[in-house]
Amino acid sequence: MNKLKIKKQLQDMESSITEKDVVFLLVLLRKLLERNNAKSKYKLLIFYADWALHTEKDRLTSGMKNILKRIESEDQKKNSTMELSKFIHMEHLRDEMKQCLTDYNLPLCMVGEDERWNMFVIKLVQFLIDHPINIKTEHAVSAFEVFAFKKMPEGYDHVVMCHMKYKKPQTEKVWQFHLLPNSIC
Numbered sequence: 001m002n003k004l005k006i007k008k009q010l011q012d013m014e015s016s017i018t019e020k021d022v023v024f025l026l027v028l029l030r031k032l033l034e035r036n037n038a039k040s041k042y043k044l045l046i047f048y049a050d051w052a053l054h055t056e057k058d059r060l061t062s063g064m065k066n067i068l069k070r071i072e073s074e075d076q077k078k079n080s081t082m083e084l085s086k087f088i089h090m091e092h093l094r095d096e097m098k099q100c101l102t103d104y105n106l107p108l109c110m111v112g113e114d115e116r117w118n119m120f121v122i123k124l125v126q127f128l129i130d131h132p133i134n135i136k137t138e139h140a141v142s143a144f145e146v147f148a149f150k151k152m153p154e155g156y157d158h159v160v161m162c163h164m165k166y167k168k169p170q171t172e173k174v175w176q177f178h179l180l181p182n183s184i185c
Contacts, residue, residue, distance in 0.1 A: 002032045003104060010107045017119045019127040023052045025110070026124075029100060038103075044096045052124070057133045067092060068135075068144055071164075088162060088177045090121050122179045125149055125160050143167050152176070 030049035044063040070083045098111040132148035150161040
């Protein structure tokens, strides 16, 4: 039954995509994985589904820990934003969702078409604004203390601010990204 709901949700999202659609799809996929004891195979997908359902995220999956480590390492070495850009554009999530949809014989339209994926990302990021990832000391894997998406002023619908706060050294960085591929402010 859950697969039928997911297929219908994906079909409903063919013409337009709302924040509600994106969150509902993540919830349905999470339920499917939970029922099939497959949560450990799709850790990043589970992380995003959980993040969307909580106003604050303080526990990290191993997949998310690895991403944060790569972002931090890259940032500290050369002040580059390549890994952060992949995170913002949810490239790793796209790969995992594609694998999940394939494994369960579900339509790939959401992850297979760039335009549709970009809209999915835009709506999910807009929903996650002010849902910070607060990394508690016992879950620390990096120097990050907080990662959060922040809202831009009106008129900047496809731009997001990423706020990163480090524990040591006590620094904060703010990056602005266009939510359309290959662009950074």
